[in-house]
Structure formats: C-alpha cells, structure tokens
Amino acid sequence: MSTRTWGARGPRRRRTATAAAIATAAVLLTGCGGDADKAAVPEGWGTLKTGSLSVGYPKSEGYAEQPAAERAKANAAVALKEEDGIRTGMVSVQLDFATGVRDAAGAAAAAGAGIGLGSTRKATDDVRLAGPEDAPEAREARRIDYDFTSDGQEDTPNRGTPMTGVLVAGVDSKGVPFVVRLNAVKDAVDAEELDAFVGSITVK
Numbered sequence: 001m002s003t004r005t006w007g008a009r010g011p012r013r014r015r016t017a018t019a020a021a022i023a024t025a026a027v028l029l030t031g032c033g034g035d036a037d038k039a040a041v042p043e044g045w046g047t048l049k050t051g052s053l054s055v056g057y058p059k060s061e062g063y064a065e066q067p068a069a070e071r072a073k074a075n076a077a078v079a080l081k082e083e084d085g086i087r088t089g090m091v092s093v094q095l096d097f098a099t100g101v102r103d104a105a106g107a108a109a110a111a112g113a114g115i116g117l118g119s120t121r122k123a124t125d126d127v128r129l130a131g132p133e134d135a136p137e138a139r140e141a142r143r144i145d146y147d148f149t150s151d152g153q154e155d156t157p158n159r160g161t162p163m164t165g166v167l168v169a170g171v172d173s174k175g176v177p178f179v180v181r182l183n184a185v186k187d188a189v190d191a192e193e194l195d196a197f198v199g200s201i202t203v204k
Contacts, residue, residue: 039130039202047200048077050093052172053129055180056200057091058193087155089184091197101177107169108142111179115167119148131203132173138203141170145194147186162186166194172203 041047044060057063057079066078074094081089098110108124115121122145131139145166152159165183172178182189182197189197 037130037133037202039200041200042196045200046079048079048091048093050076050095050178051204052076052095052174052176052178053093053180053201053203055091055093055202056197057182058089061089063089063091082155085155086157088157089188090182092181094179094181096176097179098177101171102175103137104140104142104170107171107177107179108144110177111167111169112144115144115146115165116148119146121146127168127198129168129170129201129203135173138171138173141168141201141203143168143198157185164189166198168198168201170203178203 039054039056041056042058044058045056046059046063046065048055048057048065055077057065058081059079061081062083063079063081066080071078074097075092076095077093079091080087098107101107101110104126112121112124123143124145125143127141127143129139129141143166146164148163148165150157150159150161150163152161157163162185163183164186165181167179167181169177169179180201182194
C-alpha cells in the first residue's frame with residue numbers, strides 16, 4: 001500500500017483533552033520497553049484487532065474503524081479520520097503481505113520498499129513489542145519513521161501537502177509477517193503520539 005494516501009488539508013489543531021493521557025501512556029510503554037504481555041492503549045483510543053496483533057488508534061480524535069466490506073483487500077484492519085470528505089488520517093494493518101519473510105529485518109525491508117518514491121526516511125530503529133513471553137522472537141520488530149507528500153488522489157489532501165508516517169514491521173509467533181502504519185499530515189501528530197501508537201501494539 002502506498003503511503004501517499006493519507007493526511008489533512010488544514011493546520012493542526014492542538015488536542016489538549018488527551019495529551020496528558022497519551023504522554024503518560026508513552027512514558028509507561030517506552031519505559032518498560034514493551035515487556036508486558038499486553039500493551040497499554042492511551043485513554044480515549046480504540047483498538048484494532050487482528051489474528052496477528054492488536055494496535056491502538058486515536059478514536060477520541062475522530063478516527064473510526066472502517067467496516068471490512070469497505071476496506072482494501074490488502075488490509076486486515078483500518079481506522080480512518082475523515083473531515084469534509086477528505087481522509088485526514090489512517091491507521092492500517094497488513095498481514096502476510098510479503099513472501100519469504102522470516103524475521104523483523106525482512107519484514108521491514110519489504111514494508112519499506114512500499115513507502116514510495118519521493119519519501120524521506122527519518123529513522124529506522126529496532127523495537128520490542130508487547131506479546132507472549134514464550135515467543136520472544138515475535139516481539140522483535142523494526143520501526144521506520146518517514147516523510148512524504150500527498151498526491152491529492154482518492155479523497156486525500158491537496159497534491160504536495162507535507163505528510164508524515166511511521167510503520168512497524170515484524171513476524172508474529174506463527175511466522176506471519178505484519179506491518180502496521182500510521183500516516184497523517186505533517187505536524188498533525190507529534191512525537192509522543194507516534195510513540196504511543198507504536199507502544200500500543202501487542203503481537204500474538
């Protein structure tokens with residue numbers, strides 16, 4: 001799935017109602033390094049659940065889970081934010097999206113190839129997710145932060161709108177590769193919110 005498809009047209013509106021909860025969750029999650037069996041999800045957030053993992057999304061900020069009948073076949077779960085007919089944010093989960101992938105490095109390489117031309121990688125880091133203690137290899141994942149610009153297609157922001165994204169890729173305890181993404185207009189989400197998103201993932 002191309003990262004070109006999500007963001008917002010307007011300036012960011014500060015979201016003070018959930019800021020404290022998100023910051024607290026981010027501190028707790030990054031502090032424990034994802035060592036718990038189940039990750040905490042910030043207050044006011046919803047949860048997308050799939051056979052390989054669960055992940056939080058900012059429901060209190062207007063994101064809503066997309067019905068299975070409406071989402072693309074490549075996606076196992078999606079949460080969208082729409083404003084004035086424009087899709088202003090997206091959280092997505094893809095499972096079994098690549099062949100021959102056996103570990104987090106392979107999953108990240110495959111997922112990273114789909115970021116697209118014109119994108120700029122800002123950072124690539126190894127992360128440890130929450131998950132089963134008896135399957136530590138499934139909890140090892142890789143995070144990629146990147147910037148890109150919208151192409152203005154498919155109800156997305158105006159062409160050239162600066163965007164930002166983060167993806168987390170790995171392989172679950174049954175060997176199924178996964179990639180989880182959050183894409184939004186640049187500055188619509190801050191570093192704490194991105195950390196909280198990554199920290200809300202529980203792999204199975």
